Amino acid sequence: MTAFAITAADVHDAAAVLHGVAVRTPLLEYAPLNAAVGRRVLVKFEGAQHTGSFKFRGAYNRLARIASADRAAGVVAWSSGNHAQGVAAAAKRLGMPATIVMPSDAPTIKAANTRALGADIVFYDRATESREDIARNLCAAHGAILVPSYDDPFVMAGQGTIGLEILEQALALDARLGQLLVCCGGGGLAAGIATAVRDANAGAAIAIHAVEPLAYDDTARSLVSGRRETVPAGARSICDALMAPAPGMLTFPINHALLAGGLTVTDDQVRDAMRYAFAVMKLVIEPGGAVALAAALNGLAPAGDGDLALVISGSNVDPAAYAAILVG
């Protein structure tokens, strides 16, 4: 039997660490969305989280565990943007230096926000350089601690607090959840949420699906094959936040054990979901944050009893890119 990297107790610990620090984001409901999907739909809006995505939760839970004596050396992370901002914001709150290794084609708003939070940025070329090597060299040079974006128990547990909140908030809304849709890059959010939700009393009845961009369907294929499948180099998607090339080493065993399966959406379905969120929900969503909504709007959630919850995971999108999608 596989020993999982985290248990539900770790998620509850993370919730205690994040209490009064992370935003308890709203669980929203829209009558037209219910009608469009054909069932009651509850939307967890992590765009309202610090730095505009769920990533702050895991980053803060990781950094808060670093011993006082080790904090001055700071942290290093690589990220196309959301994890970068989450780590930068957590480091700022804890008074620690942070260096982020970002691809040179990361959305401008994500780089600007990361810098505004006081972090140093080191850019690299996706095609010719290794972010892992750059990050490890930075850690070695400064004695800094590397903060993975998903393959870390504290990071996974931090993201899992979203699952606890969804259960509590759904109860307060008299909902009876039967399905949960979660976006998936490396799988940290899905693993954390699944750990929390499947542990709860009602957990066994809630089917959880990971949702990915079609071109980055590694988790969907891996859940079928039972081993960590990879995405061919050079795959493209507008979902910059979800371009992990393979499921995580720590996240996949959990997701394989606890998820009901994987779903995929096209970039066009993502754009439609972003436009729907603008027109009906009045929420700004970035491409990677919209995949679960896209799956729901396209009827991809399997039939089943109960209400549907989905996570809108992030909202950091350049104004020009967003404007182009709105009028496209």
Next chain:
Amino acid sequence: MTAFAITAADVHDAAAVLHGVAVRTPLLEYAPLNAAVGRRVLVKFEGAQHTGSFKFRGAYNRLARIASADRAAGVVAWSSGNHAQGVAAAAKRLGMPATIVMPSDAPTIKAANTRALGADIVFYDRATESREDIARNLCAAHGAILVPSYDDPFVMAGQGTIGLEILEQALALDARLGQLLVCCGGGGLAAGIATAVRDANAGAAIAIHAVEPLAYDDTARSLVSGRRETVPAGARSICDALMAPAPGMLTFPINHALLAGGLTVTDDQVRDAMRYAFAVMKLVIEPGGAVALAAALNGLAPAGDGDLALVISGSNVDPAAYAAILVG
């Protein structure tokens, strides 16, 4: 002594009518907004209300009071869009026909949404026709009931339920409100909220300001002069939802008695606030819905103890218009 059109009891009655029907919209907090304004700021997001603005509350509270025997004849309203949608949605839920008299230059999205809710639309030319005459003729011809957008006790009381929710939600967030900013067209939202908030125990300590577009500052001037001042014909603003030419007959006595004063913002400040809401808050806001946020971001809320609450009143804006503001 003036007898006001509504009392706090009417607002509590409205809350009972709207319970389980209207959305209890979230009261949100953003660390960067707190830092920008220099105090704790709580944001009531009525974009998440049915039809994307607060107007559903008042419309439903009015229509629900129409006797069963009178419902088949339906209702008539005039509106540039948000009240139109609110009336249409309320009529649909109550199984009543609705006819809306709209200016021919109303935002496309507002007309389309109104029609999608099953209402009939009669367009008129702002320059040459009288919406009041058209609406009264429709009522006379069909025996329908006219639903004013602000000068109606049930409408005002319905909007006032936002004030009750703000007080309850602020308490749950351990906030101590000292200031409240509310957008103002005809003054129904401000009058309803002020009636509810000033009646509560903590009410006397909360200073409430109406916020208007600079070109439609009739309430601000009226609060100073003590009589209902008007806006010159032909005044222009991007805030299409706030272009009432004068304070209401029923709303103004309440606002004059209960408000601390009026504030005004320019169209450029409104555009900046919309861009800020996109970038930081991840919320879509229409121009008229952003005036209170614009006032806060520009430091217009008077100094004073306590936390600041503000209402984002609506989010119905055409994609092309929004895109132009984002990249402008």
